[in-house]
Amino acid sequence: MSExxxxxxxxxxxxxxxxxxxLVPYLLLQALIVxxxxxxxxxxxxxxxxxxxxxxxxxxxxxxxKTVALPHFTSSRYSLDxxxxxxxxxxLTGADAKSAWSVFLPRFSNAVEVAVNGVVILxxxxxxxxxxxxxxxPQIALIPSSLLREGTNGITVRLFVxxxxxxxxxxxxxxxxxxxxxxxxxxALLFVTLPVVFSAWQAILAVILAxxxxxxxxxPVYGVLAVAMVLGVIQAxxxxxxxxxxxxxxxxxxxxxxxxxxxxxxVFAVLFFGWRWPRYGLLLFAPGxxxxxxxxxxxxxxPRILFLALGIxxxxxxxxxxxxxxxxxxxxxxxxxxxxxxxxxTIVLTCWGHDMLSxxxxxxxxxxxxxxxxxxxxxxxxxxxxxxRFARALNQVDSFAGQLVARVREAEERLKASFVRxxxxxxxxxxxxxxxxxxxxxxxxxxxQLISIVALSERGNTGATITDAARAALKDLRLVIDSMDDxxxxxxLALGSxxxxxxxxxxPHDIALDWRITxxxxxxxHPELRPWHVIQIIRxxxxxxxxxxxxxxxxxxxxxxxxxxxxxxxxGVIRIEDDGKGFALxxxxxxxxxxxxxxxxxxxxxxxxxCGAVLDIGSGTTGxxxxxxxxxxxxDTDAASR
Amino acid sequence: xxDQGETAGxxxxxxxxxxxxxxxxxxxxxxxxxxxxxxxxxxxxARSALNDAAPRxxxxxxxxxxGHGIELxxxxxxxxxxxxxxxxxxLGDEESVISxxxxxxxxxxxxxxxxxxxATTVRDLVAGHSPISASIARFIVRRTQTSVEPPPGPALxxxxxxxxxxxxxWGIAKGFSYAEIAGHLGLSRQTVPGHIKNIYRKLEVHxxxxxxxxxxxxxxxxx
Numbered sequence: 001m002s003e004x005x006x007x008x009x010x011x012x013x014x015x016x017x018x019x020x021x022x023l024v025p026y027l028l029l030q031a032l033i034v035x036x037x038x039x040x041x042x043x044x045x046x047x048x049x050x051x052x053x054x055x056x057x058x059x060x061x062x063x064x065x066k067t068v069a070l071p072h073f074t075s076s077r078y079s080l081d082x083x084x085x086x087x088x089x090x091x092l093t094g095a096d097a098k099s100a101w102s103v104f105l106p107r108f109s110n111a112v113e114v115a116v117n118g119v120v121i122l123x124x125x126x127x128x129x130x131x132x133x134x135x136x137x138p139q140i141a142l143i144p145s146s147l148l149r150e151g152t153n154g155i156t157v158r159l160f161v162x163x164x165x166x167x168x169x170x171x172x173x174x175x176x177x178x179x180x181x182x183x184x185x186x187x188a189l190l191f192v193t194l195p196v197v198f199s200a201w202q203a204i205l206a207v208i209l210a211x212x213x214x215x216x217x218x219x220p221v222y223g224v225l226a227v228a229m230v231l232g233v234i235q236a237x238x239x240x241x242x243x244x245x246x247x248x249x250x251x252x253x254x255x256x257x258x259x260x261x262x263x264x265x266x267v268f269a270v271l272f273f274g275w276r277w278p279r280y281g282l283l284l285f286a287p288g289x290x291x292x293x294x295x296x297x298x299x300x301x302x303p304r305i306l307f308l309a310l311g312i313x314x315x316x317x318x319x320x321x322x323x324x325x326x327x328x329x330x331x332x333x334x335x336x337x338x339x340x341x342x343x344x345x346t347i348v349l350t351c352w353g354h355d356m357l358s359x360x361x362x363x364x365x366x367x368x369x370x371x372x373x374x375x376x377x378x379x380x381x382x383x384x385x386x387x388x389r390f391a392r393a394l395n396q397v398d399s400f401a402g403q404l405v406a407r408v409r410e411a412e413e414r415l416k417a418s419f420v421r422x423x424x425x426x427x428x429x430x431x432x433x434x435x436x437x438x439x440x441x442x443x444x445x446x447x448x449q450l451i452s453i454v455a456l457s458e459r460g461n462t463g464a465t466i467t468d469a470a471r472a473a474l475k476d477l478r479l480v481i482d483s484m485d486d487x488x489x490x491x492x493l494a495l496g497s498x499x500x501x502x503x504x505x506x507x508p509h510d511i512a513l514d515w516r517i518t519x520x521x522x523x524x525x526h527p528e529l530r531p532w533h534v535i536q537i538i539r540x541x542x543x544x545x546x547x548x549x550x551x552x553x554x555x556x557x558x559x560x561x562x563x564x565x566x567x568x569x570x571x572g573v574i575r576i577e578d579d580g581k582g583f584a585l586x587x588x589x590x591x592x593x594x595x596x597x598x599x600x601x602x603x604x605x606x607x608x609x610x611c612g613a614v615l616d617i618g619s620g621t622t623g624x625x626x627x628x629x630x631x632x633x634x635x636d637t638d639a640a641s642r
Numbered sequence: 643x644x645d646q647g648e649t650a651g652x653x654x655x656x657x658x659x660x661x662x663x664x665x666x667x668x669x670x671x672x673x674x675x676x677x678x679x680x681x682x683x684x685x686x687x688a689r690s691a692l693n694d695a696a697p698r699x700x701x702x703x704x705x706x707x708x709g710h711g712i713e714l715x716x717x718x719x720x721x722x723x724x725x726x727x728x729x730x731x732x733l734g735d736e737e738s739v740i741s742x743x744x745x746x747x748x749x750x751x752x753x754x755x756x757x758x759x760x761a762t763t764v765r766d767l768v769a770g771h772s773p774i775s776a777s778i779a780r781f782i783v784r785r786t787q788t789s790v791e792p793p794p795g796p797a798l799x800x801x802x803x804x805x806x807x808x809x810x811x812w813g814i815a816k817g818f819s820y821a822e823i824a825g826h827l828g829l830s831r832q833t834v835p836g837h838i839k840n841i842y843r844k845l846e847v848h849x850x851x852x853x854x855x856x857x858x859x860x861x862x863x864x865x
Binding site: 478486492495496497499507508520 | 733734735736754755756758759775776777779780781784814815816817818819822826
């Protein structure tokens with residue numbers, strides 16, 4: 001109804017029309033099912049061998065004797081003393097005597113004692129199944145051949161009745177065993193074996209449903225149905241209370257099973273359709289509880305009377321409630337489950353009505369009770385349906401899990417693709433960055449030097465200056481190429497190459513290069529070291545060496561590489577010292593671009609700052625000391641150059 | 643221009659360089675140092691010069707007008723195993739030097755090296771001391787480190803190098819002197835240059851079949 005709830009003005013009228021349009025076809029269908037059920041009940045009525053029917057009997061009851069034709073109802077009785085006695089006779093010809101003869105009683109209630117020619121051949125009270133009024137148990141007994149005589153034989157049937165139901169005796173069949181046995185077998189199959197089979201199914205389903213409920217406590221619907229089934233199974237397999245023999249209170253309380261079961265089934269329906277269980281709904285269990293208590297405390301007839309007066313109507317009421325609930329569910333939900341359940345309830349209700357008509361002799365009948373059978377069949381169907389639903393839910397979970405896996409995989413793929421894209425983008429950006437830096441480095445060094453070579457050549461200057469400029473250009477080119485190599489964060493590898501270049505630069509000037517590495521490792525590893533850091537550091541060192549050659553007139557240049565343990569970890573230090581004449585550092589620092597040395601010093605400072613390194617320069621008449629302290633971690637971005 | 647006469651004790655050098663000024667410069671430096679120098683500007687000239695007489699030392703540029711110096715090095719190495727071969731390089735970059743080493747060169751000479759350095763390098767080479775630069779050593783040792791994907795640059799099989807040789811290369815790459823390396827590794831200072839020549843020889847790939855044989859020997863290929 002939610003689809004129309006949004007339009008309150010037309011909702012009431014529309015809703016009613018919608019309901020009606022759904023209810024009417026459903027009810028028509030249920031009517032059809034009722035007719036069909038009745039037809040099936042008629043058709044399935046087992047046929048008996050009418051050739052051997054013995055229906056003419058004299059009945060002795062309460063001292064009165066009258067002639068009756070079977071089937072016959074007696075009045076209801078509560079005492080087993082002086083039971084109604086039916087006496088009849090059958091003819092036996094000489095030809096018939098050759099085969100075995102049997103007595104076949106298709107239906108009686110509650111128990112019979114059959115005697116042929118005064119000898120008892122059958123007492124059904126010893127058969128538990130036969131004592132059940134709800135089970136239509138047939139009986140057959142072979143007549144010992146010694147009892148039979150040619151001509152007229154007498155047969156007497158003593159009918160034991162325990163109220164409140166009336167006693168009933170269907171037509172008795174006496175004839176050759178091979179003629180009667182098939183009819184008996186058919187009835188036994190329908191009314192003895194089939195209920196046992198249904199009960200066995202119920203037992204199995206009860207276990208399955210109980211396990212489901214135990215594992216899924218939030219779905220009590222399984223538990224309710226399991227309890228109903230367990231009750232049904234106990235009722236089916238425990239012997240019913242039989243007055244003449246042992247009387248057990250436990251057996252008596254089992255009479256309460258039918259009303260309690262039916263109430264449980266109503267609870268099941270309510271839960272199944274997801275409705276709230278009304279508080280007063282517990283009243284539905286009251287009749288069952290009353291019968292139960294009566295069975296515990298009172299003597300034999302009372303529980304049975306109560307059962308008939310309270311239990312049976314309760315069952316009917318519950319079935320009617322079920323019919324209403326399912327009809328409502330059909331109108332609301334329009335789904336296969338409610339529809340199927342509704343049809344099943346209609347069938348059981350029809351069977352119950354059939355039995356009621358039979359009990360009250362309103363309908364000509366042979367007192368065949370079918371409600372228990374149809375109810376069991378319905379329970380089994382419901383149980384099977386629930387199991388099916390459970391399995392389907394498992395399948396859904398499976399497919400859901402499959403979908404989830406597929407989706408996760410999809411998302412993974414997307415993520416991977418975007419990661420690859422992002423990586424490619426980052427790589428391209430890094431490459432562009434690197435290219436920009438390379439261009440800048442080439443421009444800084446090589447470009448300027450080549451231009452000065454051109455300028456010097458144009459002035460016709462052929463002296464050492466062009467050579468120096470060209471050598472500087474070559475050196476710078478080698479530096480840039482060298483710094484492009486992957487040195488794995490080990491600055492020592494770059495310094496190794498630089499040592500060769502510096503030595504080659506100093507050798508023509510007869511300056512000795514004193515190279516000292518204080519530890520075998522040299523400098524700490526810097527995984528974050530980038531080529532542009534290397535270029536900056538090597539250029540600082542180059543500048544220092546060039547100053548020593550050009551301006552300081554040094555004889556020795558010493559390079560010391562050491563690793564110092566600071567408060568915040570290790571850091572490398574590179575010291576370059578010469579024994580030249582030095583230069584007036586402090587005085588000239590403020591004079592901008594006063595000379596090449598000053599410009600060089602400024603460059604060195606700015607390069608060190610870009611790498612996060614600390615540069616100390618001390619100069620005096622005894623020489624110049626350059627101390628470059630490398631940072632703990634080289635900066636990622638070349639912030640100072642932008 | 644070339645002096646065919648070879649006297650005992652005179653070391654003959656075949657200099658193959660197509661750039662005339664560079665050629666003059668190197669030739670001047672070598673002649674001043676007392677070497678006997680023949681020059682060739684092309685691969686063809688170099689081959690005919692080799693046919694005349696085997697030089698003690700071959701100095702060759704890689705890019706020649708009619709071919710590649712690599713071919714010349716390979717031929718010379720095959721025909722005259724006694725000839726020491728050096729590649730002349732403008733920048734001493736790994737690409738050219740390593741590819742020359744793998745075909746039989748045992749060193750390289752920078753085109754702008756000072757004349758004294760040029761003479762010293764050749765003299766050391768003849769004395770059996772192959773020069774190696776820090777950047778070349780660095781290139782080789784980085785190839786000895788296991789990595790998933792082959793690094794860029796010329797192919798180089800470092801499987802035959804011993805741990806000691808790799809240690810020596812590490813020392814050179816980090817700027818340690820031969821004496822310092824010998825001290826660290828417990829060697830005699832004089833043996834280090836010999837190790838370097840061994841290293842060059844081990845990096846040499848002679849022929850295809852030889853390479854396969856070596857690969858089998860080293861267990862790189864299973865037959």
